[in-house]
Amino acid sequence: MLQLTPRSIRIVDSYEDGQNAKHVTFEPIDFIHEQPVRIGQFFMLSVPGAGLAPFTYTSLPDSKGRFVALIRKVGKLTKAIYALKQGAVLGYNGPYGQGWPIEMLANKEVLIVAGGCGIAPLAATIDHLIEIGRAGNTTLIYGAKDRPSQVLSRERRNWQNKILVHDTFMQTNDADKSGTPTQHIENVLAESDRHPQIVLTCGPEAMMRSVAITCHRLLISSDKIWLSLEKRMRCGIGLCGHCYLANELVCKQGPTYRYDKLLELENKTTVFHKHTGLYQYC
Ligand SMILES: Cc1cc2nc3c(=O)[nH]c(=O)nc-3n(C[C@H](O)[C@H](O)[C@H](O)COP(=O)(O)OP(=O)(O)OC[C@H]3O[C@@H](n4cnc5c(N)ncnc54)[C@H](O)[C@@H]3O)c2cc1C
Ligand code: FES
Known part of the structure; x- marks a missing residue:
């Protein structure tokens, strides 16, 4: 089932790990992942008033559902996450995308x-x-x-x-x-x-x-x-179209890509059909 409403996760631990980067451990509040998370998949984090964005699992959820992510401070959302303390609650959706092979x-x-x-x-x-x-x-x-x-x-x-x-x-x-x-x-x-x-x-x-x-x-x-690939993403679930690469959505078919497949996608040409007003990749 597609879960659109963010679920709640809590920060249980965090520490500075490199310049402008934090190592954060999250734990789910009152939910379990229905599907196992695959290595290389990503999730969306949201903070009210600051936005939402994709992040990667640095470690997979353990038996309590706890997992780690590295948060690099670059803009509004990541600054907000960076400032949160142990116990703070955020919105979470995931896992999304395809993992590594x-x-x-x-x-x-x-x-x-x-x-x-x-x-x-x-x-x-x-x-x-x-x-x-x-x-x-x-x-x-x-x-x-x-x-x-x-x-x-x-x-x-x-x-x-x-x-x-x-x-x-x-x-x-x-x-x-x-x-x-x-x-x-x-x-x-x-x-x-x-x-x-x-x-x-x-x-x-x-x-x-x-x-x-x-x-x-x-x-x-x-x-x-x-x-x-680190494409800009908005929804993470193939609805908004922010992450198109040729005719693929990186949030669904990626973010991991085989190099030959990536080259093939990039070589696709766009044809504009006058009678339908639509673009087609071929
Ligand atoms: C699949 C995926 C996995 C990711 N995993 C992680 C992760 O594990 N840890 C982490 O810290 N970040 C990760 N990111 C990047 C993270 O999503 C962005 O840094 C975040 O959107 C920034 O939001 P913001 O509001 O703080 O900054 P914004 O205000 O949105 O952006 C600040 C600056 O960063 C640039 N920027 C933002 N997002 C991207 C992007 N995707 N590619 C290139 N430039 C960008 C903007 O152009 C701007 O200059 C991932 C991105 C993707 C697509
Ligand atoms: S991020 Fe919305 S369609 Fe991919």
């Missing part, structure tokens, strides 16, 4: 490339890979402006000795870590003798595209490269 990762060498807060939608995937015994086959390249800007400090500490992690910084004197995550892909893979069969990336759009192009050049086929 988790089933495909089970026996693969996985490369994860994240930029800034883009690591938040990938955190549950990394935890899952560790849980199913694939830590030794998982590489994370994580880029941030500088060390204080890095987020998910607690999660990254837990991953540090389990998976291969390579941090990169735009501002650093350490030549081994300087630059964008994309600039490090080739070296990290060569030095660790890893040959990824599947790539997941999330972060600024320009970064994801350069990651996809680089990985494709390294002979990873475009149907094995996945991106998570």
